[in-house]
Amino acid sequence: xxxxxxxxxxxxxxxxxxxxxxxxxxxxxxxxxxxxxxxxxxxxxxxxxxxxxxxxxxxxxxxxxxxxxxxxxxxxxxxxxxxxxxxxxxxxxxxxxxxxxxxxxxxxxxxxxxxxxxxxxxxxxxxxxxxxxxxxxxxxxxxxxxxxxxxxxxxxxxxxxxxxxxxxxxxxxxxxxxxxxxxxxxxxxxxxxxxxxxxxxxxxxxxxxxxxxxxxxxxxxxxxxxxxxxxxxxxxxxxxxxxxxxxxxxxxxxxxxxxxxxxxxxxxxxxxxxxxxxxxxxxxxxxxxxxxxxxxxxxxxxxxxxxxxxxxxxxxxxxxxxxxxxxxxxxxxxxxxxxxxxxxxxxxxxxxxxxxxxxxxxxxxxxxxxxxxxxxxxxxxxxxxxxxxxxxxxxxxxxxxxxxxxx
Amino acid sequence: xxxxxxxxxxxxxxxxxxxxxxxxxxxxxxxxxxxxxxxxxxxxxxxxxxxxxxxxxxxxxxxxxxxxxxxxxxxxxxxxxxxxxxxxxxxxxxxxxxxxxxxxxxxxxxxxxxxxxxxxxxxxxxxxxxxxxxxxxxxxxxxxxxxxxxxxxxxxxxxxxxxxxxxxxxxxxxxxxxxxxxxxxxxxxxxxxxxxxxxxxxxxxxxxxxxxxxxxxxxxxxxxxxxxxxxxxxxxxxxx
Numbered sequence: 001x002x003x004x005x006x007x008x009x010x011x012x013x014x015x016x017x018x019x020x021x022x023x024x025x026x027x028x029x030x031x032x033x034x035x036x037x038x039x040x041x042x043x044x045x046x047x048x049x050x051x052x053x054x055x056x057x058x059x060x061x062x063x064x065x066x067x068x069x070x071x072x073x074x075x076x077x078x079x080x081x082x083x084x085x086x087x088x089x090x091x092x093x094x095x096x097x098x099x100x101x102x103x104x105x106x107x108x109x110x111x112x113x114x115x116x117x118x119x120x121x122x123x124x125x126x127x128x129x130x131x132x133x134x135x136x137x138x139x140x141x142x143x144x145x146x147x148x149x150x151x152x153x154x155x156x157x158x159x160x161x162x163x164x165x166x167x168x169x170x171x172x173x174x175x176x177x178x179x180x181x182x183x184x185x186x187x188x189x190x191x192x193x194x195x196x197x198x199x200x201x202x203x204x205x206x207x208x209x210x211x212x213x214x215x216x217x218x219x220x221x222x223x224x225x226x227x228x229x230x231x232x233x234x235x236x237x238x239x240x241x242x243x244x245x246x247x248x249x250x251x252x253x254x255x256x257x258x259x260x261x262x263x264x265x266x267x268x269x270x271x272x273x274x275x276x277x278x279x280x281x282x283x284x285x286x287x288x289x290x291x292x293x294x295x296x297x298x299x300x301x302x303x304x305x306x307x308x309x310x311x312x313x314x315x316x317x318x319x320x321x322x323x324x325x326x327x328x329x330x331x332x333x334x335x336x337x338x339x340x341x342x343x344x345x346x347x348x349x350x351x352x353x354x355x356x357x358x359x360x361x362x363x364x365x366x367x368x369x370x371x372x373x374x375x376x377x378x379x380x381x382x383x384x385x386x387x388x389x390x391x392x393x394x395x396x397x398x399x400x401x402x403x404x405x406x407x
Numbered sequence: 408x409x410x411x412x413x414x415x416x417x418x419x420x421x422x423x424x425x426x427x428x429x430x431x432x433x434x435x436x437x438x439x440x441x442x443x444x445x446x447x448x449x450x451x452x453x454x455x456x457x458x459x460x461x462x463x464x465x466x467x468x469x470x471x472x473x474x475x476x477x478x479x480x481x482x483x484x485x486x487x488x489x490x491x492x493x494x495x496x497x498x499x500x501x502x503x504x505x506x507x508x509x510x511x512x513x514x515x516x517x518x519x520x521x522x523x524x525x526x527x528x529x530x531x532x533x534x535x536x537x538x539x540x541x542x543x544x545x546x547x548x549x550x551x552x553x554x555x556x557x558x559x560x561x562x563x564x565x566x567x568x569x570x571x572x573x574x575x576x577x578x579x580x581x582x583x584x585x586x587x588x589x590x591x592x593x594x595x596x597x598x599x600x601x602x603x604x605x606x607x608x609x610x611x612x613x614x615x616x617x618x619x620x621x622x623x624x625x626x627x628x629x630x631x632x633x634x635x636x637x638x639x640x641x642x643x644x645x646x647x
Contacts, residue, residue: 317496
């Protein structure tokens with residue numbers, strides 16, 4: 001039997017039962033479309049989480065004080081210890097290799113007062129390279145200069161949200177005006193560009209001042225609340241992290257690493273963790289979609305078993321006039337594969353449309369990958385073969401005499 | 408030609424063995440018109456299945472055109488049916504919602520013959536079986552009983568078989584239509600020299616053949632050409 005004849009038989013058999021064929025195909029269409037859409041949304045979510053974390057700054061290793069160690073008394077909590085010094089930061093800068101920038105930070109939360117208005121926000125005492133490390137841009141005026149740091153100048157750069165809170169939304173001419181923090185007056189020298197939340201903190205709602213000024217007027221001590229280290233590359237960040245840990249342990253005379261009075265956080269690790277969470281989420285979605293695909297496959301099998309029973313006499317006749325087992329087998333297998341494959345094609349298109357509209361309407365980011373499309377095609381063809389195999393075998397194995405007598 | 412020698416067939420259903428054929432021998436020359444007659448339960452259906460290569464005998468030999476077909480595999484039997492046998496069934500067994508021409512050319516599909524040749528051979532077979540040409544593209548379910556059986560006869564003819572096996576071909580037809588169908592067989596036998604084996608339980612039908620083999624209880628009871636042969640009116644066919 002030639003393939004063209006098999007296709008002709010398949011066409012006439014499938015078109016004889018249009019509604020049944022359509023409903024069976026629908027199961028596959030829904031299954032494949034949900035696999036494509038779920039995987040696209042999962043991949044998109046993963047990408048958007050990674051890029052959100054990367055926007056904090058590239059290849060960042062953050063060093064923060066640990067808990068204050070005291071004997072018997074209450075713990076001050078992580079980050080509360082006074083353990084990081086300017087000298088620690090200098091030592092990191094001079095002794096750890098593969099680093100680009102070391103940024104000192106003295107951060108606190110204070111009330112900020114302008115003429116007639118006030119707000120409570122983060123006061124980030126830092127230095128010029130903060131801008132590069134944290135991917136910050138200046139919208140108006142300028143950022144803190146090295147000179148400002150050296151002289152401990154009372155100057156401030158505002159985040160756009162803080163500017164809005166103090167001077168009204170979108171206010172202009174703010175540069176040159178003054179604000180008061182903890183009783184001291186600061187000159188506004190710049191406004192940063194809006195960046196949006198980055199997952200951990202909002203860089204738009206902050207006031208940036210020289211860390212030297214923050215130490216003198218706000219914290220009143222010589223300690224740092226954070227040291228940001230930018231590694232040369234993401235590959236180097238693990239080495240940078242372990243070198244910093246070793247260096248600070250020896251500087252702080254700590255022999256047991258579990259008793260360290262500081263914590264280090266590697267951005268690559270955060271991305272890896274977040275990605276693996278997103279990956280698990282994607283797998284979960286794909287598994288749910290896969291179950292619906294399986295149900296669609298069972299629908300195919302159900303249709304084919306019904307078809308074989310209905311057409312028992314026809315199968316008997318075909319065998320009586322000379323059809324071999326393989327002819328019958330092939331005919332019924334193709335009859336299962338064609339609707340599954342067609343359903344697969346429609347499902348891929350539908351799934352792509354769903355993920356496209358989800359992204360287009362801004363609900364979620366999504367990204368259809370070629371591999372998921374190929375996977376869907378392959379899976380739909382395989383489902384046709386697997387779930388069509390048993391009914392086709394059953395048809396091919398029928399005894400022609402009994403099949404001809406079947407009522 | 409057909410030659411069967413001491414054919415037996417035993418069915419095993421559970422513990423009980425039932426012997427449907429208990430040793431039957433006869434031969435049929437090319438161009439004969441033979442009726443195999445017997446009441447139900449006589450073993451004539453079993454005999455037809457063996458003659459039609461749908462089943463193999465338990466013992467004995469069956470030579471079809473000199474070839475022993477009594478011990479063949481399922482696929483080899485399928486080849487024998489495709490090349491040497493044409494079936495006409497009591498219940499017609501046409502494919503529903505399929506054109507007449509497609510139904511008739513179906514055996515040629517399994518032979519791998521080209522579409523164009525299939526159609527010309529199917530048309531020739533349909534003309535030989537006496538169906539009017541304007542029905543060729545009708546769907547099988549748009550025809551009357553007599554027309555359907557002619558399509559089935561054409562389907563049995565199309566592969567140019569050694570024998571045409573007709574199993575109670577008039578069983579589902581009224582007397583007049585049945586007569587026309589029997590006339591078709593007589594015409595195919597007389598004019599085209601087709602070998603026809605007609606299986607029936609009615610002596611009226613059997614008497615249309617030239618030779619009648621009677622079987623009973625799995626054994627051959629008689630084999631004669633002594634009867635007064637009936638000739639079908641087949642006026643419908645003679646109208647040319």
